[in-house]
Amino acid sequence: MVSWLSIRRPSVIRATISPANLRWFLFFGLALGIWLSSTLYVDTLSLPFFEDDPGHIRWLSQFSSPFTPFITAAGIPAYRPLGEMLLKLWYIFLGRHDAAWLRFLNINMHYLNVALVAALAWRLDAGRWRYVTAGIAATLFGVLPFAYQAIPWINVFFYPLNNLLQLLMVLVYWEARIRRSNSLLVVALFLCALSPFEIEYGLMSSGLLLAVEIVMVLQRRQKALWLGGPLMGLLLNVGFLLIWLLVPKSAYQFGPPTPERVMQISAYLLQGITYPAAPLALALKTRFGLNDLLSIALVGLSVLLLVVAVLAYRRKWPTLVMSLLWFFLLNLPGLITLTFDYVINSPRLLYPSGPALAWIWAAFFTALVELPKARASRLILAGATGLAILIIVVMNVDFVGTRMEHYHIAEEPIHQLGTIAAEAATDDKLLVVNMPSWLTPSERTFALGNNGIQLIPFYISIEDFVYAANDRDHPTKAIQFHNIRREQPYYYGLHGQRVSWDELQENLSQAGDVYLTQYEPSNIELVPAGRVTGIDWENVTEGAEIVTIDDRFDLALAGYQKDGDSLQLDLAWNIREATPDDLTVFVHLYSPDGHLMSQDDGYPLRGLSPFWLWESGQVLRDRRTLTFPADSPSGSYAVAVGLYDPDTGHRLSAEDLNGNPLPDDAAILLQIERP
Known part of the structure; x- marks a missing residue:
């Protein structure tokens, strides 16, 4: 009689069910997932360093060796030396910090993750439609909505690299168990040991190994649950935890978890695992005035129960159990260590559990198609399911694409x-x-x-x-x-x-x-x-025509530059007498026939420096921009400048150096030709 729990490694039975001849669907889904990922993320190569990237670069600048982050994290709140080492190695290799190269690595790791998600989906679903499940999973992970922060943000490769290590670990461990290969087992355990050095999610790696053992029992590949692999992984992860405790680092300020915080974050995670239907919660909230947590609970729990029921009915226990365990384990660190505000502003935190989302929803859609026994009904349901998948993919692409546009805007x-x-x-x-x-x-x-x-x-x-x-x-x-x-x-x-x-x-x-x-x-x-500092009035106005406005201000054109249809003006102001009055500058561009073509009105320094802010003797250098309309005729254009009271519209008197009044109380500081 074989014990349910075994330390000795039992034999593993290979799958006997022949899948349907739909291998093309796997490759189609994989290609589609990678292609859609490319359309979403390749343009991010132009983005600069942002978020925490400059902080990591600054911190690493104090070290000459790329291996120093393994022995200290002093000055930063996290001990994640693997990514820090890679960032430093790339700096040494390139001779500079290059955001495009580093982001290129992130994007390619995401491609690899898409492939690994498909490979594991194929192994989890031992039924005839495994190729379909794997293809759908690849596409869904490729357009995962919560990846829009994780991939463009380099952040020493935390999220894509951690997923790569853990997915590869599970795949290698799976093959090690199937082939009874000690060498592959060593590789899997090495990846298990390495993963926490990238980010703390890696501490869950031994739990993922246990999940594989449970899946193999559910697939009837083995009768006993072998604990040897998970226990060795646990020892390695505990070893990292001891190192983490000893290495100097700053402290997180999030505080211990509270029941309220755990409940709130759990609602956010429920929204994440049911994300294809989660927009219904927003509609429910808007329509009936429910609070966000209640609307998510009503929709999320109903949808999750439906998914579990369908997968259980179709006996897709391996995929269901692995997905739920993966999702739970990879969100557990954030659930107990992070604040609610931090979590809801960081959808990237759902990227590590993204494979679980792809697997469970891919299996659900495949199971739906398998429900009817009649061929006609199955074809109809297959069409409806395909349409649902298409809608989800389009929604995800639009969701991520909108945020990529915002990256480029900013x-x-x-x-x-x-x-x-x-x-x-x-x-x-x-x-x-x-x-x-x-x-x-x-x-x-x-x-x-x-x-x-x-x-x-x-x-x-x-x-x-x-x-x-x-x-x-x-x-x-x-x-x-x-x-x-x-x-x-x-x-x-x-x-x-x-x-x-x-x-x-x-x-x-x-x-x-x-x-x-x-x-x-x-x-x-x-x-x-x-x-407003370091300006010598005599110097900046040398050779320029000086205008006096209301005996309180001197004005001159200190310089200008024309670039296409844009005209940049540098105005110089000398405040003769401090004023409490709220005065506004007008800068107008007039066409050859005297029509107003463009203007740039407002306080000096683009609204930052009203005259009432300063004492007498203050000199301001004021940058203005005028734009020629695209259909502006050729000829000589005039730039007129002056001051007015915004409450009444009354212009202050303007005179030349000889005391002669200027027409319309406007100083013509520049005449410029437009070809």
Whole structure:
């Protein structure tokens, strides 16, 4: 009699059911999953370093050896040396930090994960339709909606590499058990030992080995549950835990789990495992005014029970058990260590359990087709199931694609910051205002979670982003000033200390060149605003015509640059007398026949520096932008500048140096030809 629990390794019986001749479906699903992944993620190669990437680069810069992260994590809250080592090795190999190369590795690891998910789906489903199940699983994992943060964000390869190690470990362990191969068993245990060094999810690896043993019993490949492999894996994982406890590192600040927190995160995880139907919870919440947790519970539990019932009825226990165990084990670390707010803003946390989502839903759809016995009914249900899969794939592609668009909308300011810092004078402190911290679509897909993109976290310095871009430091400060914030079709957050008018004035007085982030529906860019320090009035106005406005201000054109249809103007203002009045600058572009073609009105420095903020003697350098309409006729165009009271529209008097009044109280500072 064979014991249910056995330390000795029992023989494993190979599968005897011949699958239907649908191998082409597996390759089609695999190719489709990889192709769709490519369409979604290849364009992300242009993205800069973002989120925690600059923090890792800064931390690694203090070490010359790529192996130092294995013995210390001092200064960072996580001990994840494998990815840190790989990041340092690539830096040594390339001679620089290159975001495109590193992201290319992430994308290719995702491709490999798609293939491994398909390979394991084929093994889990020992029935005749295993090729169909594997093909569907490959496609679903390729367009996994929760991967949109995990793949573009390099983050020392945490998520794609961890999945690769664990999927490969399970596959190799499976083959080791089937073939009774000691060498493959050693490889699997090596991967089990290595996985936690990438991220703490790897501590669940021994549990995944146990899941394989359970599956083999359910598939009747063996009569006894062999504990030797899982126990050896557990010892290796405990060994890592001891190392983790000994290695110096900063402490997480999330605190111990509470019942309320566990319940809230569990609701989010329920939404994740039932994600194809989860949008119904949002509709239920909106229609009946339910809170998000209740709506998710009603929809999620109903859908999950349906999926379990169908798989149980079709006796797809191996796939069901492996999927549920994988999902539970890979979400357990986050469930007990992270806060609810952190989890719902981090859908990437569902990427490690993504294989389970692909397997359980692929098996569910295959099982649905197998339910009817009549051929006609089966064909009808197959068509309906295929349509459902198509809808899910299209929804996932749209979900991820929208967020990829937001990455591209927001990437330019980070690129520009690196270029600006590289070209700035060494001792000239840059001030950047309203850099994007995060973006999220205004339309929600799920009842719980923001599901947006994260760019510059509050705990990473803007100077770290400069360092990551240029491999050297430059004095830079980021602030957020909400008075000039404009609503957009998306929601967005700002990076840096939030300041008042007085605090803004203090920051302007301590900075050199000032840059403002301008938000538009389809793009975000960092534009020069001007400066208030280090300006010599005589120097910047040498050879320029000086205009006096209301005997309180001197105005001159310090320079200009025409680039295509864009005209950049540098205005110089000398405040003769401090004023409490709220005055606005007008900058108008007039066509040869006197029509107003373009304007850029507002306080100096793109709204950041009203005159009432300053004392007499202050000099401002004010950057303005005028745009020629595409259909503008050729000829001589005039740029007129002046001041007016925004409450009354009354213009302040303008005179030339000889005291002669200027027509319309507007100084014509530039005449420029348009060919």
